[in-house]
Amino acid sequence: MEATTALALSSSLATARRSPEKAAAASSLRLRNFSATSSLHHLRAARSPAPRSHPSSSPFQGWRRRGRAGGLVVRAEMFGQLTTGLESAWNKLRGVDILTKENIAEPMRDIRRALLEADVSLPVVRRFIESVSEKAVGTDVIRGVRPDQQLVKVVNDELVQLMGGEVSDLVFAKSGPTIILLAGLQGVGKTTVCAKLAFYLKKMGKSCMLVAADVYRPAAIDQLTILGKKVGVPVYSEGTEAKPSQIAKNGLKEAKVNKADVIIVDTAGRLQVDKSMMNELKEVKKAVNPTEVLLVVDAMTGQEAAGLVSSFNDEIGITGAILTKLDGDSRGGAALSVKEVSGKPIKFVGQGERIEDLEPFYPDRMAQRILGMGDVLSFVEKAQEVMRQEDAEELQKKILSAKFNFNDFLKQTQMIAQMGSFSRLIGMIPGMNKVTPAQIREAEKNLKFMESMINVMTPEERERPELLAESRERRKRVAKDSGKTEQQVGQLVAQLFQMRAKMQKMMGAIQGKESPDMDELMESMKAEEQAAAGTGRRRRKYGNLRQRQLDAMRGFRRR
Numbered sequence: 001m002e003a004t005t006a007l008a009l010s011s012s013l014a015t016a017r018r019s020p021e022k023a024a025a026a027s028s029l030r031l032r033n034f035s036a037t038s039s040l041h042h043l044r045a046a047r048s049p050a051p052r053s054h055p056s057s058s059p060f061q062g063w064r065r066r067g068r069a070g071g072l073v074v075r076a077e078m079f080g081q082l083t084t085g086l087e088s089a090w091n092k093l094r095g096v097d098i099l100t101k102e103n104i105a106e107p108m109r110d111i112r113r114a115l116l117e118a119d120v121s122l123p124v125v126r127r128f129i130e131s132v133s134e135k136a137v138g139t140d141v142i143r144g145v146r147p148d149q150q151l152v153k154v155v156n157d158e159l160v161q162l163m164g165g166e167v168s169d170l171v172f173a174k175s176g177p178t179i180i181l182l183a184g185l186q187g188v189g190k191t192t193v194c195a196k197l198a199f200y201l202k203k204m205g206k207s208c209m210l211v212a213a214d215v216y217r218p219a220a221i222d223q224l225t226i227l228g229k230k231v232g233v234p235v236y237s238e239g240t241e242a243k244p245s246q247i248a249k250n251g252l253k254e255a256k257v258n259k260a261d262v263i264i265v266d267t268a269g270r271l272q273v274d275k276s277m278m279n280e281l282k283e284v285k286k287a288v289n290p291t292e293v294l295l296v297v298d299a300m301t302g303q304e305a306a307g308l309v310s311s312f313n314d315e316i317g318i319t320g321a322i323l324t325k326l327d328g329d330s331r332g333g334a335a336l337s338v339k340e341v342s343g344k345p346i347k348f349v350g351q352g353e354r355i356e357d358l359e360p361f362y363p364d365r366m367a368q369r370i371l372g373m374g375d376v377l378s379f380v381e382k383a384q385e386v387m388r389q390e391d392a393e394e395l396q397k398k399i400l401s402a403k404f405n406f407n408d409f410l411k412q413t414q415m416i417a418q419m420g421s422f423s424r425l426i427g428m429i430p431g432m433n434k435v436t437p438a439q440i441r442e443a444e445k446n447l448k449f450m451e452s453m454i455n456v457m458t459p460e461e462r463e464r465p466e467l468l469a470e471s472r473e474r475r476k477r478v479a480k481d482s483g484k485t486e487q488q489v490g491q492l493v494a495q496l497f498q499m500r501a502k503m504q505k506m507m508g509a510i511q512g513k514e515s516p517d518m519d520e521l522m523e524s525m526k527a528e529e530q531a532a533a534g535t536g537r538r539r540r541k542y543g544n545l546r547q548r549q550l551d552a553m554r555g556f557r558r559r
């Protein structure tokens, strides 16, 4: 499944690296497409329980695939340093036949260093290294699996365990409203999380109410009121004079009257853990007897976040944590330490400032991202969220009948925009985690570049790109109106036809048939990357690409 999305994205980025604007169109087209295909793949995923290339079916596949795809150089931001550090451990095992205590010593040192640099707490690192070493050496040799791959598998499994193994779902009250009490230090993102959580729950069909019990920062009440409006959820507040425990109690009464399914109580943050803060929280807790007490912690604070979860749990008793700002420069220490240090699970992660940027915490997906295998499931879920089933089916029909046009194209761009930041999406795709920020910027620029040409096309031309393929006059006009060259417009049109062909091929593979072409598609991805990387094959490969574009145009003209 991810092979095709990776193909599209990788090709586009490879094209971005060819950089001249002439080539830019190619990348944009594919970038748009990858979101379309991902949604379509999702339709198939629903039918087939274990897509053959899903990373969780074999962690090696995703990893190997990246190896085969080669090429891309720098990684997207999330846990980048940790991923690189771990990678150097595998690399040291290239060429060995079997994992032994001796030959894993150095890779294990690399893993240890990488984890410590990621700010994972020392006792956690020690236990982790011990367990991985023991399991790695005791692992039977599996035919066709290299020892370095075997170590990746062991590390993957241990990372999943370290982060709690299973997803820890929110608990809902059996009767009456579910009460979620949010606590945390100042500025960690509590108020934002209130709104994000309400938005998330609303999507699940639950009615919510927010309760403003942070009375020390008047702006917090305003902030919550604004956010509540934004997500369409009522906010209960009594200003700054009332006691937080009383506000929470009254809020609960109001929620019962309004028959809200869930109330989320925002509490005050302090600069540091202090007695009065803990006492106040205890009072609020006692007043409403919450179903969930979640501590919001900032991922950037590394292992300190894990320590906080521990002390809050000791003091007031919590049910879990929410890790915010994972999109920032966090090194991974918090995600990896919280469960092990405090015994409490991470239930959600915040990965951006937008309301949509809160997701359940999946230890397996997180491990895959840390290992550079991407997070296809999150990616697909994001795509599914923004693309309605009917749209996906409509698009599927268009692809199958080779009618994918520039309007569909624009829709895909909008979808990508709704799915979140480019770099985050890229980080979710296996093999795509090594992309330079410059390449991401270039790809984003390319999208705009494409859009400017599509925007000046007539509705007819957008609907039927054939008109542009057939008429030089039309291409000239689009070039003139968009301030681009005729050649650039020609290339954009050629790419659309080329893409139709590719998408049809992918759809063939997706629609239940065995997918013999996946490897071929991956090879084609690899070829494009290598061509872009400036190897000796570049001219030949690029020449072929160009040739294919011309063929696509000619093929169309003949029809």
Ligand SMILES: Nc1nc2c(ncn2[C@@H]2O[C@H](COP(=O)(O)OP(=O)(O)OP(=O)(O)O)[C@@H](O)[C@H]2O)c(=O)[nH]1
Pocket: 184, 185, 186, 187, 188, 189, 190, 191, 192, 193, 214, 217, 220, 268, 269, 270, 324, 325, 326, 327, 328, 350, 351, 352, 353, 357
């Ligand atoms: N990048 C990023 N920023 C976030 C995230 N969550 C929250 N923020 C930002 O962090 C800042 C603080 O967020 P708030 O929700 O006001 O934090 P708070 O914990 O309620 O703060 P106090 O009420 O002062 O205790 C805001 O600028 C948010 O937009 C996240 O997941 N990623």
